[in-house]
Amino acid sequence: MPSLTQRVRRAFQRPGAPVVSYVIIALCVLGYLLQLVVPGFTSLMQFHSAYVGTFFLAGPESGFSGLIPFEPWRAVTYGFVHSTLGVLPLHLLLNMYTLWIFGTILEPMLGRGRFITLYVFGLVGGALGVYLLSPQTAVIGASGALFAMMGALLVMQRRLGGQTTQLLVLLAINFFYGFFAGGVSWQAHLGGLVVGLLSGLILAETRQPKDRTLRIVYFVVLGVVMVVLFAIAPGMLWQR
Template sequence: MTTPEFTSNRDNFCYRHPDRQSFVLCQRCMRTICPECQTQAAVGVICPECMKAERSNRTPAQKRAQRQWGRGARSRGSIATVQSGRPLMTYGIIAVTAFVGLLQLVPGLNITGLFEFWVGYLFPELSGAPFQPWRLITAALVHSGIWHIGLNMLALWMIGRSLEPMLGRWRFLALYVLGGIGGSVAVGILSPGSATVGASGAVFSLFGALLVIGLHLGANMTGLFVLLGINLVIGFIPGFNIAWQAHVGGAVVGALVGLIVLRTRKREQRVWQILLLIALAAVLLVAVFVIPPLLVGAV
């Protein structure tokens, strides 16, 4: 219900549909708009007139990005083949990770111990531990606390909403999985005595891919550079107990996946894209199975 003072104020009605009451303002012109007139923007919503003005003032880089990555690019063989702009894979990953996080709280299940990664699980003859290679990716499902899982899922939600519709759901999932493996591989090689948990490697792969794609499109990536740099530096600060190796490994793998997708985004190059992603996964597995024993032998 609304007060007579509210209903008598014409500013509380959509400027394009004066009979429709609304509580939402266009973030550009600050006029009231109804749901039919609202277009989702990076922050808030904008009205049709501001949207028209924004499109007419786009830079060449923005126009090129729309041609290559927009929804209409599907018919031209671009990689943007998602039927809907909703990041369903992002939401699915968050839901699965949150469910596993709840299982971690159940006494006696020891989900953390079952899912965490330590390179010793790849070399039973050296460590005496059972051979469990799947831990390379299951480590991305468990976290060390509420803040750990909360910050990782927040970053996934923020980046996934933009990156998943751009890449497509299955490419996005492949990026996330390869990033998680890359983070575990980096920890296994650079810090073989450490066990690791968390989706940091997978999340940082999203940073890496978005950085490569954004630079290719000519976008201003200063903010992402700063954010990525801050997160990498935090991993080196004593007392934070963060596996910086996973951050670096995930970011590097993400950048490589972004480069592969960019170079093979045409429909006729799809087979090459799949083969290159499989080759990247093979390189990661070879590295983690070959390098740690060499390091142990050197010691």
Template sequence: MDCVAEANRGARAPRTTFGGAVRSGDTAVTKTVVVVCALMYLAQFVVDPRVYAYLVLTNQVSAYPWAFAAGNYWQPLTSAFLHAPTPIHVLFNMYALWLVGQYLEPLLGRARFTALYLLSALGGAAGATLLPMTAGVSTVGASGAVFGLFGALFVVNRHLGRQSGQVLALVAINFAIGVFVPGISWQAHLGGLVTGAAVAAVLARTRRSPRLVQAAGLGAVALVVVALLAYAAARFTL
């Protein structure tokens, strides 16, 4: 028995294709994000509107500083868990998150999927503030993060040699909707899409590397995204 226990301690724990811990069918992060977004959506109808507004990212292209410059460091992230009062906004985002999360999270593992989602959300905020957009427009919703999942889904399928045409068509259709339908931030969609694809590319290229190498790659993506957000803050303060 002691020999068996010793052998088990020395054995490497099974890992997913992209280096995460194997938890069969586990989608705890996806479920948690859906619940948080649902609760935050309902909260806006009962809390003081000023509290809700304090969490929303506003694209202040003017002398008044935006987010980081104003000291509201949380807004690029918290705005990704909030939604407009119209139910279709939160329902579409949560449905897309649920579908893609059920596929990606077991492949990546909890930690890597969490990093993908959060970095995509921040990348969406960077796109919404750096690309041309109407001054004073509020950016709210999980769309940037969801488009990051779309981008990652495409990269992951390509890496695994799986069919990617339907994913590409899905991204193209939804991105076109954001471009031609007023009130939708295609800028956030593009920022999230590019960031999600970059995160997935790092995970794919470093999947056989030590975890520290993979973490360093994700850290590099995070550094670029935060630098872009900081640049946006400095730019809008001028």
């Protein structure tokens, strides 16, 4: 009988195996364990607009005082920590189950590089949604990236002539649940979904090998737009 190490190695080496999804799940589980044993780990990782938009939110009108460090990586790291409230890690379990479902679909379809791009852009998109719509709140969890995955799959399915009714229903249920449920950041869901839809459009229209350069250009443009929104929108909001 093969050992656990051998079985894990075979799973990772299997053609089309969603290795990136497995790694992200492992990192989220590790992050959760660190939250339990390292005091203050959650607060170091969570997204908070003050740390990403220091130069725009730290003025007298913002309610923030003193010197706030500029930590833009929080727009990604927040997706690797989850709520530790309750006896069971329900927040982590639900998100990882969703990631496993859609990761096993999208990662083999896109390839590992494009899947990583989609996931990271989705995380940043979720953070951007919070930054624009609720700039003084903190958020944790991978939901922004998960909504990006669902949005991207929806666009690609429609472009390729696939069935999208079930996915639309699932998206609607999850989004409106987050909108009305307490303690859930619908802003992160919306930001991730919008970026996922745009990313899905890029991926669907540049799926041929000859389109690689164009795909990179499109994602660079999308990234620049997101950075610009991080830079200017909160300042405009505070001036109103």
